[in-house]
Amino acid sequence: MSQFSDLQDSAFFRVPKENSFAALPTDFFTRIPTTPLKDSILVHANPSVGELLELGPRELESKEFLNIVSGSTPLPGGDTLAAVYSGHQFGVWAGQLGDGRAHLLGEVSGPRGNWELQLKGAGPTPYSRRGDGRAVLRSSIREYLASQAMSGLGIPTTQALSIVSAKDRVIRETVESAAVVARMAPSFIRFGSFEHWASRNAPQQLTVLADYVISRFYPECLLPEAGVTETGEQRYVRFLRAVVQRTARLMAQWQVVGFCHGVMNTDNMSILGLTLDYGPFGFMDAFDAKHICNHTDTQGRYAWHAQPAVAHWNLYQLANSLHVIAPDADALRAALDTYDGIFLQEMQTRMSAKLGLGVWQLGDEALIDDLWSLMQANHADFTLTFRQLAYAPGVAGVDTAQASRDLGGTVGPGLVPFVDLFIDREAAIAWLDKYQARLRSAPAQDSGARVNGMLSVNPLYVLRNYLAQKAIERAEEGDFSEVQALFDVLRSPFTFQHGKDAYAAQPPAWATTIEVSCSS
Known part of the structure; x- marks a missing residue:
């Protein structure tokens, strides 16, 4: 050496x-x-x-x-x-x-x-x-x-x-x-690592794999519940429940930034709840709940709106695999049944933060659903809709210079309002009225704190496909400067970066022609 x-x-x-x-x-x-x-x-x-x-x-x-x-x-x-x-x-x-x-x-x-x-x-x-x-x-x-x-x-x-x-x-x-x-x-290690041995009815290898993962990454699952006499098999149920929790939270994190994985096969699902195997992924530009980022996915199995349900289905396959060494099907099913509640809670928490709502209230779900519907009808830009909502006129006093800086040049000299992201401005104004009423109904909140909170969770810069494509084209010519520039921007996606307005702008028309597939 x-x-x-x-x-x-x-x-x-x-x-x-x-x-x-x-x-x-x-x-x-x-x-x-x-x-x-x-x-x-x-x-x-x-x-x-x-x-x-x-x-x-x-x-x-x-x-x-x-x-x-x-x-x-x-x-x-x-x-x-x-x-x-x-x-x-x-x-x-x-x-x-x-x-x-x-x-x-x-x-x-x-x-x-x-x-x-x-x-x-x-x-x-x-x-x-x-x-x-x-x-x-x-x-x-x-x-x-x-x-x-x-x-x-x-x-x-x-x-x-x-x-x-x-x-x-x-x-x-x-x-x-x-x-x-x-x-x-x-x-x-992936869900598919467990499926491999279950498909071969190999309990010995499944036990070795599960015990390895639990001891190194989920040691809390080794601890029995207080006052409960149990068999060693129950640690595999606790392990499944822990993976369910991590996966549900990951799905909420994907959804609220408009990230589409594109190929959520069980062999691409991390047992640690990590985003794994980037292929035909994409961050949404114009919002479409049925957006398909993978050109190969002709049936839309992995569309944006389907991702949470697909993850749940994949967890069922993991549970089926663990059933070989954890025969209590009811206990495994109960662990799986925690998924929806965890995902919903995580979505509520994150969406409340994105809209600056504070504590979740009755009626917030309808307000957010109306926003999704408005974005869908107008194909509003996913990232900029939430970013510019922080400075929506009428919500609070607006410092034009500060707003222009925080929004990274995505507004014009006169601060183009949030509603101008929508073709149907009247519908956007009507929703904004409901949003303003919701903010007034909550305990008094400092406007600056609300804006800063929203800016801290709503990115200004994401890896749009067309930005990646420009970096790729330069690199294929031997120029890696755009890889470096884009990398630097993505390190701090929530913070305005001087001179980087182009990385926050809505995509050009040609961006819609970019196709990525499983070969990507």
Whole structure:
């Protein structure tokens, strides 16, 4: 390891590693080396994620770092492998799947916990299903930026450490440049990891997997309820209930920012409640409850309005898998039945904050439903509707200069009012009257505090598809400056950034022609 001797201060380069997943029985994975790319170059490295591994600028810019995150050199002390899992894809049982283009390099212990490091696009594995195991620059940039966008919004997600490009060519719809994303999470285990063993009626492997996940990530589930005599199987029911809670909260977080995952198969559902596997995702521009971000999803199974119900369905598949080792079906069903209440409570809390309503009151649901209907009828911009509501004329005194700054240039010189986001201005004014009456009915609230609260939860900048597309087109020409610029904006999505008005503006007409699919 002499080649890393001058970088030993970083946990990333220190040995040995813990590699807890690699310590599981070998039928959970296949040890398989990465396939190096040719003449790799570092497109970008995330300094905030690097800090989780004690990586500073010197380490991130080093040749040793590039060699590891491009798949040319193994992680020091790591144990490179690809995991097996199964799953339902578009509601249909797909059988055995697995890491077809991902390699888990190892597990790094940093100052804020342990992180598995995985390379996406580093070559074929036994689970590639006749694929080449590669990722393209286009999709890699989308995943890299999406991870930062979600992290900036405070939404649980896998983290992207770096993106690497190379001269290798990959054939998709066209010939494209190969790339590798290094991503991190405490674990990449999915619902499909449990389905795999349940489908094989393998209780021993299911028990090993469940006990591993519980002991490392859900230790509270090991504690029996006070005064209750129980069997060991009940910890799996508590585990299911905990996953239900995390998943329900994640769905609410997606919904309130207009995020569409696009391919919510059970093998893309994190057992830790993280946003996992960015493919044909999208943040909504013009609001449409039935918005489909995945061009492949011709039936609209994963449309925006369907996501909470799909997540619940996916949890049922997880419960079916756990039933092999937790025979009490009624207890499992009771754990699943907590989903709706948790999701509803989370939505109420978050929507109340987005509208600056304070404590939830009777009638707020109707007010919010009316707003969704108004946005639907007018295809109002999702992000800007909530952002500009903070300064809706008539709600409170408006400092034009401050409002223009906080809204990031999305209003004109005379402060274009909230209602001008709607084709039917009269309908918008009528709703705004009801909104103003609701605010007056609540205990007196300082106008400045209300505005600041709304601005703190309603982003000004999101990763709109057309912004990602512009960064991709520049990068394909060898110019990565727009990746950097967009990355910087997405780090602070709630705060006005001087000179970045273009990143907050409504999309141009050509943006509606962008299509993303499962190959994205």
